[in-house]
Amino acid sequence: MRPFELTAPDSVEAALSEQGTFLAGGTTLVDLMKLNVLTPQRVLDINELPLRGIDTSDGLRFGALERMNDIAHHPGVYPVISSALLQSASQQLRNMASIGGNLMQRTRCGYFRDVNTPCNKRKPGSGCSAITGDNRMHAILGTSDACVATHASDVAVALVALDAQITLASSTGTRTVKLDGFYRVPGETPEVENDLRPGELITEVFVPKLDWARHSTYVKVRDRQSYEFALCSAAVALDIQDGRIVDARVAAGGVATKPWRLAAVEDALRGEPATVRTFEQAASIAADGAKPLSANAFKPSLLKRTVVRALIEGSRA
Amino acid sequence: MTSRIDGPLKVTGQAKYGADNLFPDTLHGYIVLSTVANGEITAMDVTAAKSAPGVVGVYTPFDVLKLDKAVSSVFGETWVPLQTKEVAYYGQPIGVVVAETYEQARDAAMTVEVTYDEKPAVTSFTDGLATAEEPPEIRGGAPNEMSVLADGVESIEDALAASPVVVDNTYFTATQHHTPMEPHSAVARWDAAGLTIYSGNQAAHLQAEELSTALGVDRSQVRCINPFVGGAFGGKARTSAAGFLAAAAARALDRPVKVVMSREQVFTATAGRAATAQRIALGADKDGKLIALRHDSVSSTGMDRSFVEPTSHGTSREWYATKNLHISQKMVPLNIPPVTYMRAPGEAPGSFALESAMDELAIALNMDPIELRLRNNSTAPPGKDLLWSSKHLDECYQIGAMRFGWANRSPHGHEDGDWLVGMGTATAMFPGLRFPATVRATFKADDTAEVGTGGADPGTGLLTVLALVGAESLDIAPDRVTPVLGDSALPPGGLSGGSTATASAGSATMVAAVELIDQLVKLATSAGAPFEGLEVTYEGGRVLADGRSMTFGELLRATGRTELTATGSSAPGEELTKHSFSSFGAQFVEVKVHKLTREARVTRMLGVFDAGRIINEKTARSQLSGGMIWGVSAALHEGIEIEPSGRFANADLAGYLVPVNADIPDIGVHFVQYPDTLHSDLGAKGVGEIGVVGVAAAVANAIHNATGIRVRHIPIRIEDLLDS
Missing domain, CATH: 3.30.43 (Uridine Diphospho-n-acetylenolpyruvylglucosamine Reductase; domain 2)
Known part of the structure; x- marks a missing residue:
């Protein structure tokens, strides 16, 4: 330091x-x-700033400095958000970490974290060590030749599934953007991870009202039961009426360079009967376009399985 | 059931570990590590570091802190840092920056620029298997390759060929690291009497030997103090780079120096556990009796070739009754950090292979895995005449099977909602060893006693055991006995390693107590003493005669003494020519594997152990359940990822996974208690290591039972279980 x-x-x-x-x-x-x-x-x-408050009267509105645990335990918060938060990090970290900070967290790529190794995200142009190195935890979707680092947040996956927005303040005013559009894939500039402009601060997170998101779940698959990042995760909300899927929200984590909305899977679910067969068919396209790395050839299969499991559990929720 | 005597000190933060000793004027050293795995350092630019705020010294192979060969009576030569420009692994200590504060030393260390003449690094264990070398020496001087063959059998190949049922597979275990909670660290200071060093270590007197030889001072001028050790597991058996550098820098700068490794540094600047590859062929008759057992082992090692993980010698050499046995050991030297003893060295990875193979044989025979093991229960190691001194493995299995509900196990597991559930079992053994130890026992005038020896309690509970054995031997209440450990000024107390400490220090305590009581009796009956000329007895801390009695404290006060001291020594001896010695156990594990996403989680565990007399059930239980958690960790989590460059990709506790509480269910530990007084008068054998032995195999066997998938490597991870 x-x-x-x-x-x-x-x-x-x-x-x-x-x-x-x-x-x-x-x-x-x-x-x-x-x-x-x-x-x-x-x-x-910025901890003394008045960026607090959890308001669930019309959609969900979180002050950016609300702590992960406080949001997770609030009764009005949709299960997929609570569950994603509670499966993140540890009790101690969740007591400290803010929701705004969570959305800004950096990748866990081991090369990004070691200044003795090349990393395009940390030092543009120095090269990507992960593409030929230890890349089991890395991304298979949204990658480029410059970077394959996974986005680490769990709750961002749930928020992207629910079309969350964030409010950004700067000395020249405020603007509101969709979280999904806020994040960028690495392309040739992996050092640019999002649309945040110099001097901007996240002040609020907003989740539009979605009553059927009460039927939602977050499945996190990882190498140990707690305090570990996702090998693969899926956020799911399902609107099922009379055994038929009216609407669906599906996003994946642990497999992509940003929280990965699976719109095609959602399309494949809409109008279909809420059966395991439907879930399997819809999930079968979840990994389309995936580019597995040397140590994570299993991830496309795991992604599809995780989505099926999340859909099954979501349909029970 | 006695609670840990030092428990309150530890949980309230009052226990002073090595690095907690801070003296006025203490300087702080920060170690610089290499960032290549093979080559020669051609230059180190320390200009910025030397002029950085607070820096008082920068030492490198170009500006060296002179250290000679470090040698101890048990471990032979130990590596000392900074004496060469050669780099043999990534993360090798190549410098130390000493400054007024830790932060100053660390920040200055970051500015050191190193230039290497880099050479290609040899880092792949699997690539090296084909050209594996003969190791220089295996534990106990056993030959690398050895056979026991029945009369008329020409070779192990013939014995296998003649076996009606054969399983023949190769098993792999990952490179591991102990990474104990207390990182390797030292605080060193010199005065007229010489060096005093505070550093967590497994045997203060061995550390004193290593430091005195390395520093070129007399052994009497080195005092090592380590009353508390925050975990060791074999990784603190030898003096660490932190210890050598703190001692040498403190002498050079004439001020106390503290060196603490960072967590990341611990992974490479100390030594860990080798990776292993083990081919096992088991041949049996249709009834499951072993006809042939072949176990060929290869272990990784550092380029120093200083240690070989003896997996077949540690298991198949002794475990089962077989007429024909062949074992061999080779090694693959790599540009990786050195390897060393790590909890059950040999037995832990060896048992993964052997006990997986036994499970595979049981399946091939369509036989219950416990039944197979009982049919091959041995009365002595194969080819040896020396019978086991005390062996109740069959009882361990019988009790374990009953308590665990083994009868409910189906050969193909069962389902519980979205999960597949399976049970597995494995045998655990660990040799019954002892080291020579000397204990000092003291009666004090305030009617308390002290029992002291130079050994260490790295969290094992030895301190409490010492008090209990001392109290029993002196026939007084435990709360009147003060146990003292961790000081090289005390008599040499063996080593907290090899699961030997209780039997070694405990036996010596019994000898010391007899001698002390003898001296007390002599004192009581000596000329002018209260019991002059009488025939006295000793009981309950009192000397008795003629209906009179005095406590030892009263007697000491009456004779004008403050204390009375005796020492007693004990060492392995004649018993080694009469019996074979081991602890035994039966491990039971239940796992669940998610049908879709294939996470394997342990849901129940039980270990039943035959380790002779258990001195303190509470700390013994902790030792064993801790060992069993290590086994789960090895089975499902732990593994160093070594890159082609030799860099460890996951050298921190974020990347090197160990279980968290949520991964570990309630653990059952049960003892069958048969004091083994053929091993030592105390009757206790070791419990420090056997807990880990067999568990990884029991997990793998349970996973097979649940899923039908046989995984022959550890750690077993999700991707190993996806294809079904």
């Missing part, structure tokens, strides 16, 4: 008027600063 200057602005306006790296829960930023991956000269502690 390099020496840095720490300030704690007391208003959103003050925070936006200063230049620096925002610190919320610190569970990504401080971690990466210890590894010298991030070396900000100035850190702005």
Whole structure:
């Protein structure tokens, strides 16, 4: 960790008027600063800003500084969001990490985290170590020759499935964007992970009202039962009426460079009977276009299985 | 059931581990590691580091802290850092930066620029199998290759060919690392008396030997203090780079120096467990009696070739009754960090192979896996005349099967909702060993006693055991006995390794107690003493005669003494010529595997153990359940990913997975208690390592029972179970 200057602005306006790296829960930023991956000269502690509140009266509205556990345990929050949050990280991390920070968390790619190795995301143009290296945990969808790093968030997968929006504030005003469109695939510029502009701060997360999202679930498949990132995950919400699927939301995690909405799977589900056979048929296209790496040839199969399992469990929810 | 005496100190943060010793003026050292796996360092630019804030010293192979060969009586030579420009693995200590604060040392270390003449690194274990080497020496000096053949049988191949049923497969186990909670660390300071060093280690007197030889000072000038050790598991048997560098830098700079490795550094700058490949061929008759057992083992090792993981020697050499046996051991030297002892070295990976193979044989015979093992129960190791001193493995299996509900097991598992459920079993054995140990016992005038020895309690519960055995031997209440460990100024107390500490230190405690009581009696009856000229007895901490009695404290005060001390020693001896010694156990595991997504999770575990007399059931239970968790970890989680460059891809606890609480069910541990007084007067055998033995195989066997998929490598992960 390099020496840095720490300030704690007391208003959103003050925070936006200063230049620096925002610190919320610190569970990504401080971690990466210890590894010298991030070396900000100035850190702005935003924890005292009034970006709080959970409002479930019309859709779900979360202040960006709400902690993961507080949202997860709120009774009005859709199960797919609670479940994704509660299967994330550990109790201690969930008590610290904010929802806004969660959406901004960096990849867990081991080469991004080791300054002694090439990484295009950390050091543009230096090369990608993962493509020929240890890539079992890496992405099979949305990848490029420059980067195959997986997006690490669980709750972002659930939020993308539910068409969530985020509010971004800067010294020149605020704007609202869909979370799905906010994230970028790496392409030739893996260092650019999203549409955040310099000086912008996430102030709020909004999930549009979707009553049938009460029937939703998040399945996370991983190498141990807790405190581990997804090898593959699926967020599912199903609107089933009289045994028929009226509408569906499906997104996958652990397999892609950003939270991966599976619109084609949703299309394949709509209008069909809510049976395991339908789920299997719809899931059979979930991994279309996947490019497995040397150590994760199993992921397309696992993705399809995970989607089937999530659809089955979602149909029971 | 006695709670850990040092438990309250540990859970309230009052126990002072090595790195907790801070003295005024202490400097902090941060180790610099290599970033290539093979080559020579041609230059190290330390200009920026030397001028960085707070830095007082930068040491490298170009500006060296002189260290000689480090040698101990048990381990022979141990590697010392910075004495060569040659790099043999990625993450090798190649420098140390010493500064006023830890942060200053760490930040300055980041600025060191290293130039290498890099050479191609040899890092693939599987590529090296074809050209594996003969190892220099195996535990106990056994030959690398050995056979036991029945009369008239020419070769193991003939014995296998003549066997009606044969299973023949190769099994692989991953490179592992102990990575104990307390990272390798040391605080060293010098004064007129020499060096005092505070560093977690498994045997203070061996560390003192290594440091005195490396530093070129007399053994009497080195004092090693380690009353608390935050986990060791074999990885702290030898002095660490942190220990050597702290000691040498403290001498060079004439100030106390503290060196603590980071978690990532522990993975490469210390030593871990070898990867292994093991081919096992079992030949049996139709009734399941073994006719032939062949076990050919290969282990990875560092380029120093300092250690070989003896998997076939650690298991098949002794485990089953077979008329024909052949074992061999080879090694593949690689540009990887050195390997060393790690909890059940040999037995843990060896039992994965042997006990998986036994399960495969049971299936080939259509026989219950427990029945197969009981039919091959041995009364002595194959080809040896020395019978097991005490063996109740059959009882372990009988009790375990009953408690675990083995009778409910179907040959093809069963379903529970979305999950496939299976049960597996495996035998566990670990040799009954002892080391020479000396214990000092002391009666004090305040009617307490002290029992001390230089051994270590790396979380095993030895400190509590020492108090219990001391109290029993001195016939007083345990709360009147103060146990003392972890100081090289105490008599050498063996080694907390090889599951030997209780039997070694405990036996010596019994000898010391007899001697101390003898001295007390002499004192009581000596001229001018309260019991002069009388025939006295000793009981319950009192000397008795003629209807009178005095406590030992009263007696000491009456004779103007503050204390009375005796030492006692014990070592393995004649018993080794009369019997074979081992602990035994039966492991039971139930797993569930999700029908679709194929995660394997352990749902129930039971271990039934025959380890002689159990001195303290509470800490013994912890030892064994901890070992069993290690087995689950090996089966489903642990494995170093070694890249072609030699870099460890997952050298931290985010990437090197071990189980979390959610992975571990309630664990049953049961003892059949038959004191083995042929092994030692104490009757106790080891419990430190046997808990891990067999568990990985029991998990793999349970997974096979649940899914029909046989996985012959560990860790077993989701992708191994997808195709069905």
